[in-house]
Amino acid sequence: MTERRRSSLKPSSLSVALVAALAMGASSLALAQDTPQPADEATQADATTLDRVMVTGSLIPQTQIETATPVMVISAEDIQMRGFQSVADVLQQSSFSTGGVQGGQTSASFTQGAEAASMFGLDPGYTKYLINGRPMANYPALYNGADVFNNISGIPVALIERIEVLPGGQSSLYGSDAIAGVVNVILKKSVDQAELSVRGGFFSEGGGDSVRLTFANSFGSDDGRFNSLLGIQLDTRDPVWGYQRDLSDSYNAEGYNFSPASRDFVVLDAFTGGYYFMDPNNCENAAGNFGGTTELWTRPGLGSYCGSYISPGYRTIRNGKDAGQIYSYSTFDVSDTTQLYAEVMGLYEDVEYATGSNYTWWGTGTSFGAFYDPRLPDTLVNLQRAFGPEDIGGGGYRDIMNTDTNKAYTVTLGARGGLGNWDYDAYVSRAEYRLTENNWVRFRGPIDNYFLENVLGPQQGVDPFFGVYPVFTPDYAAFYSPISPEDFSSFTGFVDNKSRTWDNLAHVQFTNTALFTLPGGDAGFAVVGEVGNEGWDYTPDSRMVADPDTLLSDIWGQTSVSGNGRRSRYALTTELRMPLFDPLTVTASARYDSFDIAGETIDKPTWSVGIEYRPVESLLLRGKIGTAFRAPSLADTFQGVSGFYSFATDYYRCSGEGYTPEDTEGCTYDSVQYFGQQAGNEELEPIEADVWNAGVVWAPTHNFSISMDYYSWQIENEVSAISGDQLLLGEYYCRTGAAGTPITSCANIAEWVNRGPSGDLISLFTPKVNIAKQSLELVTAELNYMLDIGRFGSLAFAGNYTNKIRHRLQTDPESPAVDLLRDPYSMWIYDSYAKTRLDASMAWATGDWTTTLYANRIGSTPNYLAYAGGSYDYEHPSGQRAGKWGSYTTYNASLNYRATDDLTLSLMVNNLLNKMPDDQAANFPGTSSTPWNNYYYDILGRSIYLEAKLKFGGK
Structure with a gap:
């Protein structure tokens, strides 16, 4: 379609320089392949023909690349040259990713099969994700069992044209969820030639072998009125197992205290936490488990048991995956002023993972609480028995992996064109995401009956202490013996939890880039109307739903x-958008959102005002102030009473042994299991935020630009589910009278903490309420520089930096705000934070060769003892001290060779120096099976990828 209007405005020198920096800093591969041309002349020629373009962060096409709203652009060339393998890689390694997230390394998390990113350490659900400017469908399962978010695993990375990251609150343009910012993934609309690429890779430490096949082609009618792109991406990836890495193949041999084997066969004293060794065969019958590594162990001060030192290795630390994505974008020119378009995206993805032996066991505590053995007359006891790969049979743990099947599609039909002086764009879209979680489980009746028949024997009454717990005289020789794979399969199997989200949206936009004339130029105006509906449905297998009476x-x-x-x-x-004078432009936006939720209307107006001031052509001073919000999510509103199992420190019972919350190591109740319950709240209110940013962009030459921006958020009325740890700490304060502030009233705590007759912790209720608030301040910087080195080619430098100045969270009105940058305990329990993050690249292009070195630096973070001791001054009796882990830098390198005009060969090595967080292990206890901060660092190590990309045919 012929463009109706082209701008008559000449771009400023700043725009020219920034286009040049973008072209040279982000597209080194293209530089190496194009016909030689002086860099300044080539990029300036392109820049000076800059027409009005759409920039994420504005509804109005304009000639300025940099506006009042900073935008970070990650091009397809960046993704290729820096070795990123997925959108998750791109976003999790970006400088704005200063917060840790759950993922494949966090075994048994609610969304272990999904991938998320956090912008500046704010919740993943606080970022609005768009694909081609339209919202993504939410992932049906809940992040941490509580919050909706977007799974970025299924976006076809090889079909991306660029990713635009828009930091700061953006609700006045994009509505709910855009508190932290907006990520707009822009996919290709056409290709000049058919493209076929094959990429394969592996990890030098083992596991994770992968192959990716991508095909894209454009085709159309002879008269040029119809054009269409079809793209397909296919991926397959093996999992990485814990036993394939030194840090995760066993318990922590480098820890600051004793490193024992796992308690695979143990009889536990329910009163003291000590062990009774009741095996007449001294672990000989169990010796074949876990590859023949099970033997007799003794934990000082506790007792003896049978266990394996290497059992923690039987889990995945990176998911396996088989995926396919299809994408099509088509246009049809009805006339010179009207174009129809259609966009279709489809995803099918199977993700596999194993949670490991820590979650593959049986014990009497879950079903009976405890039991009484007349041969141990002074106490109650519990049995605990882990299952080894020999018990499972066949492929062992590979046969009981969980599989998440993801099916998603988005269909958009629209029309764009012109009506007089106005442009319009109208579309309707339908997005749906279906998730089936095929989870390996132990069936309660069959597994309890198996152990009743083969180990515990018939019940012989109730205990003499409380008259509640059953009496058994177990056959301990049978308890310490292997289980046949046939018996194992009789009480285990798989269940399917099914869930889906859907979103229907009708959108119409009218834009006039020359509504009226001001001294600085034409004023632009845009108005958008949207109407839609969305839904969420999580239906677990009926056997997974807890009985409200028995829990x-x-x-x-x-x-x-x-x-x-x-x-x-x-x-x-x-x-x-109003150019008041040649150097001064003011942009104002406002939005009104209204939601009908559970018969109640929840509405919220938001606004923003931005200023751009250019005292000279090479300098931009900018600022923006406004508001943002997040409507109560469907999960926060409609989540039914649901349960989960977790572990926490029972501070009150530890106090009975003389321990304080600052030091519970050695306490019998330092890590006790409990059943947690949560539920939605139909009376929740929107989360609100006041946001502003100010910055400067300087581009003294066409080859150099630098920018710096300051951001501030004040977020109020946040939805918070009180954590089990906070609840139990509050109970300690309430029941002991110790100095400290409970998370909520002591009356609430007494109601929400449920204990058994012997004082053992049974369940916790952690409700969702609008009680939290947080403040965040940070500075970002970006640099791009191009150096022409004559016959030796060109060098391109790029860097992005984030420094968080302040991040404070107040979990409820009665509690003091915690410092998420300086309080080590708070930094850990809220998924971990780094104060600074930097990514930088240097690319060299000469002839048909291009090479890039990319560095990613995580600033210092608190070590484990700082968290456990609650202070950087804490010193463990072993001599290990609290403090910080130093900065952590990894490097990626790539080499691209254009063998022919149509064939490009690439070699990419990620984590070039095979960097691992090995130095963290000494600061963890020997009992840890994850002696590194797995929310922030990974132990995958060096990966190597080879790719061939072939172009053929013509458009």
Whole structure:
């Protein structure tokens, strides 16, 4: 379609320089392949023909690349040259990713099969994700069992044209969820030639072998009125197992205290936590488990048991995956002023993972609480028995992996064109995401019956202490013996939890880039109307739902989230861009959102005002102030009573042994299991934020630009589920009278903490309420520089930096705010934070060769003892001290060779120096099976990829 209007405005020198920096800093591969041309002349020629373009962060096409809203652009060339293998790689390694997230390394998390990113350490759900400017469908399962978010695993990275990252609150343009910022993934609309690429890779430490096949081609009608792109990406990836890495193949041999084997066969004193060794065969019958590594062990001060030192290795630390994505974008020119378009995206993805032996066991505590053995007359006891690969049979743990099957599609039909002086864009879209979690489980009735028949024997009454717990006289020789794979399969199997989200949206936008004339040029105006509805439905297997009276489900040791709901919405957005004078432009936007949730109307207006001041052509001073919000999510509103199992420190019972919350190491109740319950709240209110940013962009030459921006958030009315740790710490304060502030009232704590007759912790209720708030301040910087070195080619330098100045969280009105940058305990329990993050690249292009070195630096973070001791001054009796781990830098390198005009060969080595967080292990206890901060660092090591990309045919 012929463009209706082209701008008559000449771009400023600043725009020219920034286009040049973008072209040279981000597209080194293209530089190496193009016909030689002086860099300044080539890029300036392109820049001076800059027409009005759409920039994420504005609804109005414009000639300025940099505006009042800073935008970080990650091009397809960046993704290729820096070795990124997925959108998750791109975003998790970006400088704005200063917070840790759950993922494949966090065994048994609620969304272990999904991938998320956090912008500046704010919740993943605080970032608005767009694909081609349209919202992504939410992932059906809940992050940490509590919050909706976007799974970025299924975006076809090889079909991306660029990713635009827009930091700061952006609700006045994009509505709910855009508190932290916006990520707009822009996919290709056409290719000049058909493209076929094959990429394969592996890890030097083992595991994770992968192959990716991508095909894209454009085709159209002879008259040029119809054009279409079809793209397909296929991926397959093996998992990485814990036993394939030194840090995760066993318990922590480098820890500051005794490193024991796992308690695979143990009789536990329910009163003291000590062990009774009751095996008449001294572990000989169990010796074949875990590859013949099970033997007799003794933990000082506790007792003896049978266990394996290497059992923690039987888990995955990176998911396996088989995936396919299809993408099509088509246009049809009805006339010179009207174009129809259609966009289709589809995803099918199977993700496999194993949670490991720590979550593959049976014990009497879950079903019976404890039991009485007349041969041990002074106490109650519990049995605990882990299952080894020999018990499972066949492929061992590979046969009981969980599989998440993801099916998603988005269909968009629209029209764009012109009506007089106005441009319009109208579309309708439908997005749906279906998730089936095929989880390996132990069936409660069959597994308990098996051990009743083969180990415990018939019940012989109730205990003499409380008259509640059953009496058994177990056959301990049978307890310490292997289980046949046939017996194992009789009480285990798989269940399917099914969930989905869907989103229907109708959108219409009118834009006038020359509404009226001001001294600085034409004023632009845009107005957008939207109406839609969305839904969420999480339906666990009926056997996973807990009985409200017993808190137990038909699945041993597990329950599941449940809930469903829908909401309708409409919104009206306006934006006005006014060049008041040649150097001064003011942009104002406002939006009104209204939601109908559970029969109640929740509405929220938001606004922003931005200023761009250019005292000279090479300098931009900018600032923006406004508001942002997040509507109550469907999960927060409609989540039913759901349960989970977790571990926490029972501070009150530890106090009975003389321990304080600052030091519970050695306490019998330092890590006790409990059943947690959560539920939605239909009376929740929107989360609100006041946001502003100010910065400067300087481009003294066409080859150099630098920018620096300051951001501030004040977020109020946050939804918070009180954590089990906070609840139990509050109980300690309430029941002992010790100095400290409970998380909520002592009356609430007494109601929400449920204990058994002997004082043992049974369950905790952690409700969702609007009680939290947080403040965040940070500085970002970006640099791009191009150096022409004559016949030796060109060098391109790029860097991005984030420094968090302040991040404070107040979990409820009665508690003091915690410092998420300086309080080590808070930094850990809220998924970990780094104060600074830097990414930088240097690319050299000469002839047909291009090479890039990319560095990613994580600033210092608190070590484990700083968290455990609650202070950087804490010193463990072993001599290990609290403090910080130093900065952590990894390097990626790539080499690209254009063998022919149509064939490019690439070699990419990620984590070039095979950097691992090995030095963290000494600061963890020997009992740890994860002696590194797995929310922030990974132990995958060096990966090597080879790719061949072939172009053929013509458009």
